Amino acid sequence: MYLHVGIIGANGYSGIELIRHIQQHPNVTLNLIVSNSTSGKLITELYPHLQNIYEEQLQTLDVESIADQVDLLFFATPSRVSKDWIPAFMEKGIKCIDLSGDFRLKSAADYQKWYKAEHTNGAYLQEAAYGLCEVFAEDIAQSKLIANPGCYPTAALLALIPMVEQKLVSTNSIIIDGKSGASGAGRNPSLATHFGEINENVKAYKLGQHQHIPEIEQVLSEVNGEPVQVTFSTHLIPMTRGILCTIYLDLLEEKTxxxxLSVYxxxxxxxxxxxxxxxxxxxxTKEVYGSNFCDIGVLVDERTGKLTVVSVIDNVVKGASGQAIQNMNLLCGWDIQTGLNQIPVYP
Structure with missing residues (x-):
């Protein structure tokens, strides 16, 4: 099987990482790259490091012309964009992997509450497979629409699911302390990610309001069989890539x-x-930089009975584009490591 793919939103960090990984994939050809805001420009005008590697022109988003050129589309767009475009492509038989948050939540009401926009294609919320590859591989392989998990949820859920699914910890007091590099905010400049604001600075943001809260709770509730709520705090730290989640849990019985470690x-x-x-x-975070790995470490504090789990990912790879490639591999029946065998960049 050989696949022709396109990237919608190819001018952002997730889009450029998709290009990097697709160029190394033996079974895929990148037929087109799309960005309405930078349409007509060569991708090398935005990212000179692609010179002599990939020098195509960014196109305008048009359903009719694009559908004839691809078998699968990656949507590396901001939230509130893909929900209005993906149904039209799916009606033409194009499979879609959405890197935004538009199809992660099953409830249109929850989407409106957390993403501050109405979801007019609620039926597709139920159709989308949640693309956490290590947990929902069977659903992903059978789907035509995959909702790529958020970066924080990827790190947090991979750390939590073995404990919650096997009911080894209390679900009443889950605390997730998350820290992310600046690339998680995307490439568009803003005061929040201005060098003078983040350099030599660590700050909390979106406390109690982060859109990844319902995503994490939805998945944990599914694997637990009962509703789960979490305390999730996010922090911006002065580095480019990486997410580290430190998670605090109460064990239900004595463990070492x-x-x-044996459970994980x-x-x-x-x-x-x-x-x-x-x-x-x-x-x-440096130990997974530029790779699709999620590394996990654990500690049981036998004095307090608490379990601490530390999980790290590269937010732009395992937290976005790398996991999207992994989802594509599952969808096509390929080895999930295809095109993703990069060793982390160190130092």
């Missing part, structure tokens, strides 16, 4: 760190992109 190792056996750290070691 070795016991918990068994759960992610056969999941090549989740690496569980040996006892006494914890991951750092």
């Amino acid at each position: 760190t070795a016991d918990i 190792e068994n759960y992610y056996e056969g999941a090549p992109f989740v690496r569980v750290r040996p006892e006494g070691t914890w991951p750092a």
Whole structure:
């Protein structure tokens, strides 16, 4: 099987990472790149590092002309964009992987509450498969619309699901402390990501209001079989890439760190992109930089009975474009590592 694909929103950070990974994929040709705001420009005008590698012109978003050129589309657009375009492409038989938040939530009311916009294609919310590859591979493989998880939810859910699904921790007091580099805010300049604002500075933002809260709770509730709520705090830190989530949990019975590590190792056996750290070691964002890995470390504090889980990803790769490629591989029946075998960049 050979696939012709296109990228809608190719001028952003997730779009440019998709180009990087697709160029290394043996089974895929990138037929077109689209961006209404920069239509007509060569991608090398925006990203000179692509010179002599990929030098195509950005096109305007047009359903009729695009549908004839591709088998699958990646939507690397901001939220509130893809919901109005994906149904038209799906009606023409084009499979879609959406990197935005437009199809992650199953409830149109929840979408309106957290994304501040009406979702007029509610039927597609039920149709979309949630693209957390290590957990929902079977659903993804059978779907025509995949909702790529958010960056924070990817790191948090991969750390939490083995514990919540096997009911080893209390679901009444889950605390997620998340920290992200500036690329998570996208490429458009803003005061929040201005160098003078983030350099030598760490700040909390969107406390109690982050749009990833209902996404995390929705998935945890599904695997738990009962409603789950979390306390989720996000922080912007002065680096380009990376997410680190430190998660605090109350164990329901006495366990050692070795016991918990065994649970994670068994759960992610056969999941090549989740690496569980040996006892006494914890991951750092630099150790997954530029890669599709999620690294997880755990500690049981036998004095307090609490479990601490540390999870790290590259927010633009495993938290966005790399996971989208992984979803495409599942969709096509290919080895999930195809095109994603990059070793993390270090230092």
